Amino acid sequence: MVKFGVKFKSLGVFVxxxxxxxxxxxxxxxxxxxxxxxxxxxxxxxxxxxxxGETLTIITAGIDLSVGSILGLSxxxxxxxxxxxxxxxxxxxxxxxxxxxxxxxxxxxITRLRLPPxxxxxxxxxxxxxxxxxxxxGWPVSGLPxxxxxxxQGYIWIVPIPVLFMIxxxxxxxxFLNKVVIGRQLYAIGGNEEASxxxxxxxxxxxxxxxxxxxxxxxxxxxxLIARLGVAQSVAGQGYELDAIAASVIxxxxxxGGEGTVSGVIIGAAIMGVLRNxxxxxxxxxxxxxxxxxxxxxxxxxxxSLRK
Amino acid sequence: MKxxxxxxxLIVYLFAIFYISGCSRKSESLYFVLVPKSISNPYWFQAxxxxxxAGKKLGVKVELNGPVQAADVxxxxxxxxxxxxxxxxxxxxxxxxxxGVTEVIDRAMKEGIPVLTFDSDAxxxxxxxxxxxxxxxxxxxxxxxxxxxxxxxxxxxxMTGGLGALNLNERIRGFRDELKxxxxxxxEVNILACNDDPDKALLQIEDMTRSMPTLxxxxxxxxxxxxxPQGAFLNALNHRKDMVIIGFDTVKEELLLVKAGLxxxxxxxxxxxxxxxxxxxxxxxxxxxxKPQKEIIDTGVDVITQENVEQFLSKxx
Numbered sequence: 001m002v003k004f005g006v007k008f009k010s011l012g013v014f015v016x017x018x019x020x021x022x023x024x025x026x027x028x029x030x031x032x033x034x035x036x037x038x039x040x041x042x043x044x045x046x047x048x049x050x051x052x053g054e055t056l057t058i059i060t061a062g063i064d065l066s067v068g069s070i071l072g073l074s075x076x077x078x079x080x081x082x083x084x085x086x087x088x089x090x091x092x093x094x095x096x097x098x099x100x101x102x103x104x105x106x107x108x109x110i111t112r113l114r115l116p117p118x119x120x121x122x123x124x125x126x127x128x129x130x131x132x133x134x135x136x137x138g139w140p141v142s143g144l145p146x147x148x149x150x151x152x153q154g155y156i157w158i159v160p161i162p163v164l165f166m167i168x169x170x171x172x173x174x175x176f177l178n179k180v181v182i183g184r185q186l187y188a189i190g191g192n193e194e195a196s197x198x199x200x201x202x203x204x205x206x207x208x209x210x211x212x213x214x215x216x217x218x219x220x221x222x223x224x225l226i227a228r229l230g231v232a233q234s235v236a237g238q239g240y241e242l243d244a245i246a247a248s249v250i251x252x253x254x255x256x257g258g259e260g261t262v263s264g265v266i267i268g269a270a271i272m273g274v275l276r277n278x279x280x281x282x283x284x285x286x287x288x289x290x291x292x293x294x295x296x297x298x299x300x301x302x303x304x305s306l307r308k
Numbered sequence: 309m310k311x312x313x314x315x316x317x318l319i320v321y322l323f324a325i326f327y328i329s330g331c332s333r334k335s336e337s338l339y340f341v342l343v344p345k346s347i348s349n350p351y352w353f354q355a356x357x358x359x360x361x362a363g364k365k366l367g368v369k370v371e372l373n374g375p376v377q378a379a380d381v382x383x384x385x386x387x388x389x390x391x392x393x394x395x396x397x398x399x400x401x402x403x404x405x406x407x408g409v410t411e412v413i414d415r416a417m418k419e420g421i422p423v424l425t426f427d428s429d430a431x432x433x434x435x436x437x438x439x440x441x442x443x444x445x446x447x448x449x450x451x452x453x454x455x456x457x458x459x460x461x462x463x464x465x466x467m468t469g470g471l472g473a474l475n476l477n478e479r480i481r482g483f484r485d486e487l488k489x490x491x492x493x494x495x496e497v498n499i500l501a502c503n504d505d506p507d508k509a510l511l512q513i514e515d516m517t518r519s520m521p522t523l524x525x526x527x528x529x530x531x532x533x534x535x536x537p538q539g540a541f542l543n544a545l546n547h548r549k550d551m552v553i554i555g556f557d558t559v560k561e562e563l564l565l566v567k568a569g570l571x572x573x574x575x576x577x578x579x580x581x582x583x584x585x586x587x588x589x590x591x592x593x594x595x596x597x598x599k600p601q602k603e604i605i606d607t608g609v610d611v612i613t614q615e616n617v618e619q620f621l622s623k624x625x
Binding site: 036139140229283308 | 347356371372373374375376377379380381382385387389390391392393394395405407408410411471472501503
């Protein structure tokens with residue numbers, strides 16, 4: 001019942017996605033093959049995971065600009081640990097922990113020092129990226145063990161493993177936002193922070209949780225990405241925060257706070273992924289891709305604001 | 309609600325435009341795609357020219373498609389995946405990182421799409437061959453030029469692009485080996501990476517040159533710093549016309565810098581030849597079923613100094 005109600009809100013973008021898929025299927029015989037479809041889903045799964053975390057912060061009327069840098073840093077740290085011979089499980093933990101800690105720091109700075117989320121996470125964007133450069137000295141880290149790379153390149157039946165992570169994380173996030181008290185409190189804070197505080201919502205604690213999860217999500221995406229590529233770059237993830245925000249907004253999340261669904265975010269990420277794949281498939285000049293992706297974001301935000 | 313419908317219609321309309329523009333390309337004829345490191349570096353446009361010329365001569369469709377952001381491995385992988393889905397006839401790629409693209413190159417080969425590397429190699433992948441400069445030898449030549457202009461003693465710094473790029477690292481290796489073999493007393497002060505961003509390159513050079521007055525020379529492994537107008541370049545050098553600059557490639561702006569005496573030598577690659585040969589080799593593989601005899605096809609280098617720069621400038625008319 002809840003799932004259906006959630007999808008109904010994002011019906012507009014879902015229809016847009018279906019239209020895009022139909023067009024591409026007609027335009028290219030290579031589009032609707034299982035290989036290509038799962039390939040596209042895998043390619044946007046990293047952004048989708050980040051975007052889900054990002055959405056939690058946006059729902060509180062905040063924002064997290066550091067997710068791209070967290071992705072890079074967590075990937076680098078995991079890769080360095082792998083290179084040093086640590087067991088795979090420990091290296092994944094290192095990566096995830098780094099993002100969680102940074103997310104927690106973001107939350108604390110925002111709530112305790114009452115600093116604007118934009119500024120704090122913008123600063124953290126540079127700091128985390130800087131740390132990624134420091135630990136790698138700029139060099140990419142490759143030579144990752146085959147069993148670790150299965151996380152990013154492997155399949156279970158025909159489904160790529162990163163896609164399974166995305167689905168799993170999405171289900172957990174959806175339950176969190178709909179069934180768990182703290183999750184529901186995110187919406188209250190975004191809708192009216194003062195009223196929430198007065199009615200007893202532990203605003204600061206909840207916000208910190210939102211930013212911590214955002215950091216964790218970015219780190220998860222970072223670990224999966226280096227497993228996919230087989231190499232960790234200190235510049236990995238540059239600009240991805242914009243992709244995460246775009247996917248979230250296209251999916252119906254309001255930048256004013258108080259609104260947003262996990263299914264919307266996934267559809268938003270899917271639209272961007274399908275568009276990217278589609279433009280290459282159609283032979284559109286690479287220069288136009290940037291323009292097209294930006295245009296979609298503007299249209300989506302316009303749609304969202306007009307809905308009010 | 310009305311406006312919502314209008315905006316959905318707008319999306320549909322925009323997409324229809326793209327669909328129609330793509331329709332004209334949809335055909336069963338041969339389609340070769342070159343994937344450079346990025347499409348924002350003028351060096352690749354020379355490769356594109358060669359690619360287009362060969363495409364015209366052989367009657368095949370060719371396309372240059374690469375990441376907009378420089379040194380972006382993920383974007384290259386995503387583009388390759390879309391090309392595999394599109395089942396193009398052949399791909400030539402210059403990887404931002406040799407390991408990052410290995411999996412997707414192997415998958416393309418498995419799907420029956422021939423893949424070559426050009427300009428920079430991915431030796432661990434199943435690519436058919438590499439067409440480009442012998443970067444190690446090019447590096448050694450650069451070393452020779454540095455010794456010629458700098459002398460037996462001095463301090464130099466290296467400016468490179470992406471630290472993951474195999475071709476650039478090979479040039480650095482050759483450069484260092486040459487200096488070691490010649491037994492000169494030159495000192496390497498530092499190595500900076502601009503990640504293929506020309507603005508960043510100039511800023512980094514300016515910072516370093518200003519903070520180290522004892523710096524005598526720069527070795528730039530690509531063209532990002534030297535494709536600037538004279539004024540900007542001189543500014544980056546803090547107006548030190550006595551500095552020795554050894555650079556790479558033959559983009560017009562840098563040739564002009566050589567003519568003006570601001571850059572002492574350029575190791576010229578032949579990207580036009582690379583683009584041309586990629587298309588020709590892919591055509592051979594697909595149509596004539598002929599595999600290239602050599603796995604490494606060296607397109608060679610030129611050494612450009614003030615003496616012969618005019619000859620290269622004339623090619624840019």
